Amino acid sequence: MIYLVRKLGAIALDLIEGLGRMGMFFFRVIRGVGRPPGKYLSTLKQVQFIGTKSFFVIGFTAAFTGMVLGLQGYYTLSKFGSEGLLGSAVGLSLIRELGPVLTALMVTGRAGSAMCAEIGIMRIEEQIDALECMAVDPHSYLITPKLIAGLIALPLLTAFCDVLGIFGGYLIGVQLLGVSGGAFMDGLTSSVVWDDVYMGIVKSFCFAVLMIWICTYKGYYAGLDEGNFGPEEVSWATTQAVVYASISILVSDYIITSILL
Amino acid sequence: MDRKGLELSVGVFLLIGLLCLAYLSIRLGDLQLFGGADYRVEAVFSNVAGLKEKAAVTMAGVNIGQVERIGLQDGRARVEMRINNGVKLEQDVIASIKTMGIIGDKYISISPGADDEYIPSGGAIQDTQPPLDIENLLGKFVFGSVDNNKSSGQKESGGDKK
Numbered sequence: 489m490i491y492l493v494r495k496l497g498a499i500a501l502d503l504i505e506g507l508g509r510m511g512m513f514f515f516r517v518i519r520g521v522g523r524p525p526g527k528y529l530s531t532l533k534q535v536q537f538i539g540t541k542s543f544f545v546i547g548f549t550a551a552f553t554g555m556v557l558g559l560q561g562y563y564t565l566s567k568f569g570s571e572g573l574l575g576s577a578v579g580l581s582l583i584r585e586l587g588p589v590l591t592a593l594m595v596t597g598r599a600g601s602a603m604c605a606e607i608g609i610m611r612i613e614e615q616i617d618a619l620e621c622m623a624v625d626p627h628s629y630l631i632t633p634k635l636i637a638g639l640i641a642l643p644l645l646t647a648f649c650d651v652l653g654i655f656g657g658y659l660i661g662v663q664l665l666g667v668s669g670g671a672f673m674d675g676l677t678s679s680v681v682w683d684d685v686y687m688g689i690v691k692s693f694c695f696a697v698l699m700i701w702i703c704t705y706k707g708y709y710a711g712l713d714e715g716n717f718g719p720e721e722v723s724w725a726t727t728q729a730v731v732y733a734s735i736s737i738l739v740s741d742y743i744i745t746s747i748l749l
Numbered sequence: 750m751d752r753k754g755l756e757l758s759v760g761v762f763l764l765i766g767l768l769c770l771a772y773l774s775i776r777l778g779d780l781q782l783f784g785g786a787d788y789r790v791e792a793v794f795s796n797v798a799g800l801k802e803k804a805a806v807t808m809a810g811v812n813i814g815q816v817e818r819i820g821l822q823d824g825r826a827r828v829e830m831r832i833n834n835g836v837k838l839e840q841d842v843i844a845s846i847k848t849m850g851i852i853g854d855k856y857i858s859i860s861p862g863a864d865d866e867y868i869p870s871g872g873a874i875q876d877t878q879p880p881l882d883i884e885n886l887l888g889k890f891v892f893g894s895v896d897n898n899k900s901s902g903q904k905e906s907g908g909d910k911k
Contacts, residue, residue, distance in 0.1 A: 529752070532759050533755060535759045536755055536758050539766070540759060540761070540762040543762070583773065583777075643766075643770070644765075645766065647769035647772075647773055650769065678805075680777040682774060685773050688773075689770075
């Protein structure tokens with residue numbers, strides 16, 4: 489009995505300790521923005537890694553999502569004889585919801601996991617300890633450029649995803665299924681307002697922070713809970729990072745939507 | 750050389766991303782970057798039930814602006830509109846609230862006038878017509894008193910049914 493109560497207390501303490509460590513980690517990364525090692529080149533490399541190299545993945549995801557939205561939307565709307573609404577249906581669902589969420593999930597899978605593994609390996613090979621020995625702040629040197637790059641790259645990728653998805657929807661709706669092109673574009677321009685675009689951008693900024701924060705944190709403290717620094721801990725940290733980042737993106741998506749709506 | 754390639758690829762990425770963002774916000778989101786493209790006009794209606802902000806303002810079916818704000822003034826509805834700079838409204842234009850289709854959105858239709866003077870920015874449209882009250886009309890139709898209505902078109906349709 490006493491053992492169970494003690495176990496409960498231990499779990500609660502671990503949880504609070506972990507949350508505090510995460511908060512301190514984020515604070516140190518933010519503090520690193522104005523600190524010495526220059527970040528121009530490293531940030532640029534990260535923008536290339538997160539942004540440029542994700543183009544194809546995001547492009548494929550967006551195009552096929554838009555196309556399937558066009559098909560499904562047409563199927564549903566044609567039952568009510570209102571195929572003219574296809575443009576607004578595709579545009580609104582992409583710009584408000586699917587664009588930011590899908591982009592964030594794809595980037596988590598592609599770049600977030602790689603970041604976590606990279607930092608996790610630096611941790612188990614004691615490279616991070618070496619940086620500390622040389623009085624280089626590892627947060628500022630390793631993590632801050634990734635955060636800045638994520639904040640630059642994700643909103644732009646989201647915009648790219650939206651545009652390509654709408655193009656995919658247009659392709660299927662207008663070219664294949666014969667909805668009038670004018671009705672499609674008119675429904676799109678008249679139903680999408682600035683608030684929708686703004687909502688998508690706010691979401692993508694939040695997702696960028698969450699994704700980079702969780703993935704780098706998991707990598708940075710890989711093996712800490714187990715007290716054992718080996719390859720298995722890195723793989724475990726990477727798995728956890730991707731799962732937690734994806735879940736928190738979906739949960740925060742709901743919260744942001746309910747606040748902004 | 751390596752650094753040049755890196756900068757180039759990042760530059761291409763930023764350019765494409767910003768272009769997409771600009772397309773979304775300016776073409777689709779109707780973001781007003783430059784305030785000079787339109788001017789304000791207001792009109793006072795006795796009733797604007799169903800009219801929403803951002804609703805279209807049209808003349809002869811062509812979109813010429815949108816509703817900016819709807820407020821209350823002495824028990825009547827005061828509607829502020831933004832009209833494109835290219836469209837000049839004469840002093841004696843008539844603004845009326847109409848419905849797209851039977852259950853569509855409400856919009857403001859402005860019928861052209863013949864006056865020599867134009868409404869300046871911030872001016873007001875004098876003649877307004879409230880929207881057709883469909884519920885009221887249905888009530889009259891059901892109880893068969895539509896004939897007393899002033900409008901001839903409504904009289905005919907009511908008379909036919911009788």
